Amino acid sequence: MRPRSLPTPIPRRHALAGLAAGAAGLLLGGDARAGAACPSGLAGRVLPVGVQGGLAVGLKSYPAMLPLADREMVLTFDDGPIPGPTSRVLDALACAGARATFFVIGRNASANAALLRRIRAEGHTVACHTYSHPWTLREMRFEAAKRDIEAGFDAIAQALGESAAPFFRFPGFADTPALLAWLASRDIGVFGCDLWASDWSPMSPEQELELTLGRLAKARRGIVLFHDVQARTASMLPRFLTAAAAQGFRAVHMVPGPGRLSPEPAGPGWSSDTERMIAIARRAHV
Numbered sequence: 001m002r003p004r005s006l007p008t009p010i011p012r013r014h015a016l017a018g019l020a021a022g023a024a025g026l027l028l029g030g031d032a033r034a035g036a037a038c039p040s041g042l043a044g045r046v047l048p049v050g051v052q053g054g055l056a057v058g059l060k061s062y063p064a065m066l067p068l069a070d071r072e073m074v075l076t077f078d079d080g081p082i083p084g085p086t087s088r089v090l091d092a093l094a095c096a097g098a099r100a101t102f103f104v105i106g107r108n109a110s111a112n113a114a115l116l117r118r119i120r121a122e123g124h125t126v127a128c129h130t131y132s133h134p135w136t137l138r139e140m141r142f143e144a145a146k147r148d149i150e151a152g153f154d155a156i157a158q159a160l161g162e163s164a165a166p167f168f169r170f171p172g173f174a175d176t177p178a179l180l181a182w183l184a185s186r187d188i189g190v191f192g193c194d195l196w197a198s199d200w201s202p203m204s205p206e207q208e209l210e211l212t213l214g215r216l217a218k219a220r221r222g223i224v225l226f227h228d229v230q231a232r233t234a235s236m237l238p239r240f241l242t243a244a245a246a247q248g249f250r251a252v253h254m255v256p257g258p259g260r261l262s263p264e265p266a267g268p269g270w271s272s273d274t275e276r277m278i279a280i281a282r283r284a285h286v
């Protein structure tokens with residue numbers, strides 16, 4: 001059955017988003033604790049992403065990426081929402097006036113509905129990352145995997161009071177041809193990433209900051225994967241956003257769009273990092 005939550009477009013809300021943008025330059029939330037001013041100039045354009053008939057982007061897994069200009073990044077956060085780290089991530093994004101996409105787990109959405117609504121109220125895109133974060137969907141029967149994805153979208157819709165964006169990310173990027181085809185038939189886009197923070201690995205916030213800024217400088221653009229459930233990510237994010245803004249990066253806000261976006265094909269010599277990622281993630285349960 002088609003989830004009732006799909007694929008109704010999400011109305012954009014601007015009231016709180018405007019407040020957040022106006023906060024640039026002030027001391028807020030986690031940044032205030034760190035004693036740093038909010039970065040300015042990080043907010044980039046809004047990118048409507050049409051997923052009619054399916055879309056799979058993110059060079060770590062797929063030979064296609066979003067059509068982004070040099071120094072344009074799309075910030076994405078997985079596995080929340082949970083009290084604590086997710087709230088600090090939202091504080092940092094509000095401070096910078098930047099919008100992100102949150103690939104939330106359905107059961108966390110149900111358990112933390114107020115926090116989920118805060119994500120949406122502050123202008124971010126809410127997307128789905130399954131209901132129970134199975135490890136992995138590849139090891140499940142097709143029908144069971146499909147049910148978990150549908151349950152994720154339904155739980156988000158119930159907690160949020162509106163549908164999630166028709167955007168999905170596989171736990172650990174562990175997709176299957178059958179699930180990809182089914183998601184495409186449901187007009188749901190699949191998002192891998194172009195670089196990641198490796199924030200599932202034990203490291204200090206300072207190490208994560210340096211690692212991720214280095215990868216961003218090398219990639220120069222793309223979808224960046226973080227986990228808002230990781231305290232180290234919440235801790236380093238204000239500094240990451242400040243440094244990225246100082247280097248001229250812009251945070252592009254991905255929102256549901258009409259039709260189907262034309263992705264940019266991968267360059268020659270492209271290869272998928274998915275299998276290596278799954279092997280890493282299998283140890284860490286990303």
Ligand SMILES: [Zn+2]
Binds near residue numbers: 079129
């Ligand atoms: Zn995950």
